[in-house]
Amino acid sequence: MKKVIVFLLLATLGVYLAITFFNIGFGDPHFVNGVKDFYLKETVENLHVSNTVTSIVVNFRGFDTLGEVTVLFLAVTALGSILYKKRHEVGARSVLFSSSSVVTAGSKLLFPAVILLGVYVFIHGHLSPGGGFQGGVIIATGFLLMLLAYENYSVSHTWLSIVESLAGITFAGVGLLGFMNGGTFLQNFLPTGVLNNLFSGGVIPIIYIAVGFKVAAELTGVIYTVLHEKGVK
Amino acid sequence: MVGTPVLFVAIPLLAAFLIPLLGMIWKELVRIVPGLVLIYLMVLSVNLLNHVLVNGPIVEVIAGWAPPFGINLVFSAFSGFLVTLMVFLGLIVWIYSYRFKRNVGFEPAKKYFLLLMMLVTGAVGIVLTGDIFNMFVFIEITGISGYALTAFYTGRDSAEASFKYLMLGSIASTLLLLAIMILYSQLGTLNMAEIATKIHTVKPAYKVISLILFITALGIEAEIFPLNGWAPDAYAEAPGPVGAAFAGIVVKASVYAIIRYIYTIFDISGAYDFLIIIGMVTLIIAEFAAIRQEKLKRMLAYSSIGQMGLVLVAFGFGTKEGVFAALFLMLNHAIIKSLLFLSGSYLVYNSKDKTIAEVNGMHKFLPITSFLFALGAFAIVGLPPFAGFWSKLSVLTAAADSHMLFVMSLILMVSVVELVYYLRVVNRIYFFKKEESVEAKKPTFNALIAMLVLGALILVIGFYPDVITGVIHKASADLMDKTKYINDVLSIKQ
Numbered sequence: 120m121k122k123v124i125v126f127l128l129l130a131t132l133g134v135y136l137a138i139t140f141f142n143i144g145f146g147d148p149h150f151v152n153g154v155k156d157f158y159l160k161e162t163v164e165n166l167h168v169s170n171t172v173t174s175i176v177v178n179f180r181g182f183d184t185l186g187e188v189t190v191l192f193l194a195v196t197a198l199g200s201i202l203y204k205k206r207h208e209v210g211a212r213s214v215l216f217s218s219s220s221v222v223t224a225g226s227k228l229l230f231p232a233v234i235l236l237g238v239y240v241f242i243h244g245h246l247s248p249g250g251g252f253q254g255g256v257i258i259a260t261g262f263l264l265m266l267l268a269y270e271n272y273s274v275s276h277t278w279l280s281i282v283e284s285l286a287g288i289t290f291a292g293v294g295l296l297g298f299m300n301g302g303t304f305l306q307n308f309l310p311t312g313v314l315n316n317l318f319s320g321g322v323i324p325i326i327y328i329a330v331g332f333k334v335a336a337e338l339t340g341v342i343y344t345v346l347h348e349k350g351v352k
Numbered sequence: 353m354v355g356t357p358v359l360f361v362a363i364p365l366l367a368a369f370l371i372p373l374l375g376m377i378w379k380e381l382v383r384i385v386p387g388l389v390l391i392y393l394m395v396l397s398v399n400l401l402n403h404v405l406v407n408g409p410i411v412e413v414i415a416g417w418a419p420p421f422g423i424n425l426v427f428s429a430f431s432g433f434l435v436t437l438m439v440f441l442g443l444i445v446w447i448y449s450y451r452f453k454r455n456v457g458f459e460p461a462k463k464y465f466l467l468l469m470m471l472v473t474g475a476v477g478i479v480l481t482g483d484i485f486n487m488f489v490f491i492e493i494t495g496i497s498g499y500a501l502t503a504f505y506t507g508r509d510s511a512e513a514s515f516k517y518l519m520l521g522s523i524a525s526t527l528l529l530l531a532i533m534i535l536y537s538q539l540g541t542l543n544m545a546e547i548a549t550k551i552h553t554v555k556p557a558y559k560v561i562s563l564i565l566f567i568t569a570l571g572i573e574a575e576i577f578p579l580n581g582w583a584p585d586a587y588a589e590a591p592g593p594v595g596a597a598f599a600g601i602v603v604k605a606s607v608y609a610i611i612r613y614i615y616t617i618f619d620i621s622g623a624y625d626f627l628i629i630i631g632m633v634t635l636i637i638a639e640f641a642a643i644r645q646e647k648l649k650r651m652l653a654y655s656s657i658g659q660m661g662l663v664l665v666a667f668g669f670g671t672k673e674g675v676f677a678a679l680f681l682m683l684n685h686a687i688i689k690s691l692l693f694l695s696g697s698y699l700v701y702n703s704k705d706k707t708i709a710e711v712n713g714m715h716k717f718l719p720i721t722s723f724l725f726a727l728g729a730f731a732i733v734g735l736p737p738f739a740g741f742w743s744k745l746s747v748l749t750a751a752a753d754s755h756m757l758f759v760m761s762l763i764l765m766v767s768v769v770e771l772v773y774y775l776r777v778v779n780r781i782y783f784f785k786k787e788e789s790v791e792a793k794k795p796t797f798n799a800l801i802a803m804l805v806l807g808a809l810i811l812v813i814g815f816y817p818d819v820i821t822g823v824i825h826k827a828s829a830d831l832m833d834k835t836k837y838i839n840d841v842l843s844i845k846q
Contacts, residue, residue, distance in 0.1 A: 139561050153540015182414045182423045186489035197500030280372045287369030304358040306416035
């Protein structure tokens, strides 16, 4: 009986939501209103950034991004605190079988390429699709590959923590520098350069590089912590 | 001016990223730095609040984009009052746990103080922000800190409580995001003031569904019945000071968010009646659940849920008296419930099951702690001359002013229930014989200081309510004046 009631309630909610979203009318005239035109115009004309998504994420709504970076940082801290007692000595992993020689040889070859791609993605975040979060995730997959391929591969937690902290301090520090120079937090205080150049967009590339390092270090830390969790057999 | 509102977020974040590095230099720094940050925020908030009470609200833009294009922070009498309260409680909890957590290792201590600081920061961000998506981000920050702090003892029960909280919190985040999406799709803006000016153009169907989703999502964090399943477990399994932080900080921030949506952003008048009904249901069910609890912290948790219900009822009146009563109640509840959690966790410190039966005769061994717990218990049920009396009185008079005699009588009836279960505990502390098996744990010096400050505040507000009512009157006037909020925010130019 209880299950039937729950099912009926959820079904009602689902249908209601489905109807709402079905009739929301993407592309209708009222979608023309709002802040989007301003963003499109300002991004190219004043910020000299060719990727509008990046300029919104890092500049117009940079405060949200700082918050999201913190959310990730806290999630990693939380994971560390929950799994803290279960941490194993290096080498004892929850992946039981060893990798074949194809995987070990191949990952050694791929690893630099994956890292390079990740770095490329976050350095060009303001020019092409991609950015700090995406680049960081790509770098973390590189480390995941190495951790899966080599049983004894280890990453220094101290170094991860240092990189993570320095990157976070850079983000918050750039924000505070804007506060001291331009008047408001996270405001751009560097010359914006020429559109489509690598050195353009003021503080946006700096922030995205910091985010890239931070996300890479944090996700690598997560993978490492979870791989070496005790008790998963 | 000593600073601007953005420092409430920027400084703790900078400190949070610095703490792992500082911990490598000197281990004690991970305990000291969060406290220094909280002291700084306390000074800042008091200064800004004084400034705001005289000169009117401060609206700060971020990244140099004026509203509605950028994100803005609003430090008004209302939000400033809540920010000061939250930072103060964060500081008290820090003082309390500074030595309390001395016997745990370096890594857990680092995480505890880091997460505690971020819990306060997230809650302060929720209150300060003037942007609905930014509020979502801060709710995430608060939530994740909360899940991790619940699981601090890494036992089986605390993991379960934390997992429950995590699941419900994630559902809340999803619903919140959906609600934000619907509003953005209709209005093309995320700024609260801008939404408030345009909300009448939204079709009622979308307005109602987004308000429903907002209230459901925030109701999970604000412990509204029937969305509060996580709360008793989380309060019972989390360390004592964390329970105080939940009751005093997290829940207050979520209630603020609900109130901001109903009072400022949406223009649905039926929402006020809804608040009264849902608040009454929460109050009655929580108080009757509290009387059946055997564990002390679970009882306090249910009592906390009930008090939040009462706050929502008072907000639901929609009058100036109602808002005043609700804010006064929020202040008193934050102080008193924190004191109860802080002293209560010493009363059951060494007992195995943390039950109420195990506090028998504790007053001989922990005279000050027992006295403070009793003080808190008397204050929260609203006995004169303690702080809780004035807030409960103002809720009742506000109900009478709104001609809600039925609500008024129900509140009085439920107060009797409340009195019963609190007096039961106080009775056991003072007049029962101590159980041999339970060994009393002496509170640390810091913990005593923290509890005595709270106890003194209860007495001060009880005897001289005028010291605080002036501020609350201004804060409630500020919340009621929607047009002024919109004008203050939208008049900012680049």
